[in-house]
Amino acid sequence: MGRWKPGAGDRLREAALSLYLERGFEQTMVADIAERAGVTARTFFRYFADKREVLFDGSSALEEKSLAALEELPTTTSALDAVAAVLETVARTVGGDRELARKRQAVIMANADLRERELIKLTSLSAALADRLRQRGIGDIEAGLAAETGIAVFRVAFSRWVTATEDHDLQDVIRETLDRLRALAAGG
Amino acid sequence: MGRWKPGAGDRLREAALSLYLERGFEQTMVADIAERAGVTARTFFRYFADKREVLFDGSSALEEKSLAALEELPTTTSALDAVAAVLETVARTVGGDRELARKRQAVIMANADLRERELIKLTSLSAALADRLRQRGIGDIEAGLAAETGIAVFRVAFSRWVTATEDHDLQDVIRETLDRLRALAAGG
Numbered sequence: 001m002g003r004w005k006p007g008a009g010d011r012l013r014e015a016a017l018s019l020y021l022e023r024g025f026e027q028t029m030v031a032d033i034a035e036r037a038g039v040t041a042r043t044f045f046r047y048f049a050d051k052r053e054v055l056f057d058g059s060s061a062l063e064e065k066s067l068a069a070l071e072e073l074p075t076t077t078s079a080l081d082a083v084a085a086v087l088e089t090v091a092r093t094v095g096g097d098r099e100l101a102r103k104r105q106a107v108i109m110a111n112a113d114l115r116e117r118e119l120i121k122l123t124s125l126s127a128a129l130a131d132r133l134r135q136r137g138i139g140d141i142e143a144g145l146a147a148e149t150g151i152a153v154f155r156v157a158f159s160r161w162v163t164a165t166e167d168h169d170l171q172d173v174i175r176e177t178l179d180r181l182r183a184l185a186a187g188g
Numbered sequence: 189m190g191r192w193k194p195g196a197g198d199r200l201r202e203a204a205l206s207l208y209l210e211r212g213f214e215q216t217m218v219a220d221i222a223e224r225a226g227v228t229a230r231t232f233f234r235y236f237a238d239k240r241e242v243l244f245d246g247s248s249a250l251e252e253k254s255l256a257a258l259e260e261l262p263t264t265t266s267a268l269d270a271v272a273a274v275l276e277t278v279a280r281t282v283g284g285d286r287e288l289a290r291k292r293q294a295v296i297m298a299n300a301d302l303r304e305r306e307l308i309k310l311t312s313l314s315a316a317l318a319d320r321l322r323q324r325g326i327g328d329i330e331a332g333l334a335a336e337t338g339i340a341v342f343r344v345a346f347s348r349w350v351t352a353t354e355d356h357d358l359q360d361v362i363r364e365t366l367d368r369l370r371a372l373a374a375g376g
Binding site: 078079080116119120123141142144145146148149151152153155156159160177180181182184185186187 | 266267268304307311330333334336337341343344347365368369370372373374
C-alpha cells in the first residue's frame with residue numbers, strides 16, 4: 001500500500017483545474033485529466049458528467065443549502081437580512097479553499113462560455129431566492145430587489161476575495177460589502 | 189403612390205417580432221420575415237446581420253448613451269446618483285414603445301439562448317459602467333456595487349413595466365424601484 005491519497009474525485013478536480021489553467025479549457029480532454037489524476041476515463045465519468053461539470057457540480061447543492069438557510073429564519077426577518085443570512089451560508093460553502101476558488105475563477109474568466117454558464121447559475125439562484133422570499137410573504141418587488149442585490153453583493157465580494165493579495169475570510173468580505181451597499185444606498 | 193409606410197427597418201422589426209411570437213424564434217427564417225415585411229431577404233441583411241440582431245441591435249447604442257450620460261454629470265455626483273442618472277437615460281431610450289418592449293421581452297423569455305444573450309448584454313453594461321465610475325474617482329468596490337445594483341434595479345423595474353396591466357412610464361417605475369431599494373437597504 002502506498003501513501004495516503006485524497007479521493008479520486010478531489011484528485012480529478014485538482015488535475016482538471018491545473019490542466020485548464022495550463023492548456024486552456026477547450027484544449028483539455030477528459031483522457032488528459034484522468035491520466036494526470038492516475039485513474040481511467042471511466043472513473044472520471046463516475047464523478048462528473050463531462051469536463052464542464054468539474055467546475056459547476058457544486059451549483060445545485062449550493063442552491064439547496066441557500067434555500068434551506070432561508071427556511072430556518074424567523075418569518076419576521078426582513079428581506080435584506082434574509083438575503084444576508086443566505087450569503088453567510090454561501091460563504092461557508094464556497095469559502096473554504098481560496099486557492100481552489102482562485103483557480104476555478106481564473107479558468108472561468110478565461111472562457112466566454114464558462115462565464116455565461118456562471119452568470120446563468122447566479123441568475124437562477126437569484127430567481128429561486130426571490131420566489132422563496134415571496135412565499136415568506138415579502139412583497140413581489142422587495143423580493144426581487146433583495147435577491148438581485150444579494151447576488152450583486154456576492155459577485156463583488158467574491159471577486160474581491162479571490163483577487164486579494166492577503167488571505168481574508170469570505171464571510172468577512174461579504175459582510176463588509178453588504179455594509180458598503182447599505183452606506184451607498186443611504187448616502188446616494 | 190400608396191399610403192405612407194414606415195421605413196423598411198421598422199417594418200422588418202415588427203414582422204420579425206410578430207413571427208417570433210407566432211412560430212417561435214428558432215422556427216422563423218429570415219425569408220419569412222422579409223416576406224411579411226414586403227421586402228427581399230437582401231434588404232433584411234442591409235438592416236440586420238442575422239435574425240438575432242433584430243432583438244439586440246440597440247445594445248451598443250444603449251451602452252454608448254448610458255456612458256455619455258455619465259460624462260455630463262458633475263464629478264461630485266455620488267455613485268448611486270450617477271447610476272440613477274444613467275437609468276433615466278436608459279428609460280428614455282428603451283421606454284418609448286411599451287408594446288414593442290413587451291413583445292421583445294416575451295420572445296426573449298421563451299428562449300434560453302436569447303435569455304443568456306440578454307443577461308450577457310446587461311452584465312457587459314454593468315462592467316462598462318463600473319469602469320467609468322472608477323475613472324471618475326469612485327472607489328473600486330463602490331463602483332462595482334453601484335453598477336451591479338443599478339442593473340438589478342433596471343431588471344426588476346423593466347419586468348414590472350412590461351408586465352403591468354396599466355400603462356406606466358418606465359422612468360417613473362425605475363425611480364420608484366430605486367426608492368424601494370434605498371428603503372430596503374436602510375431598513376434591513
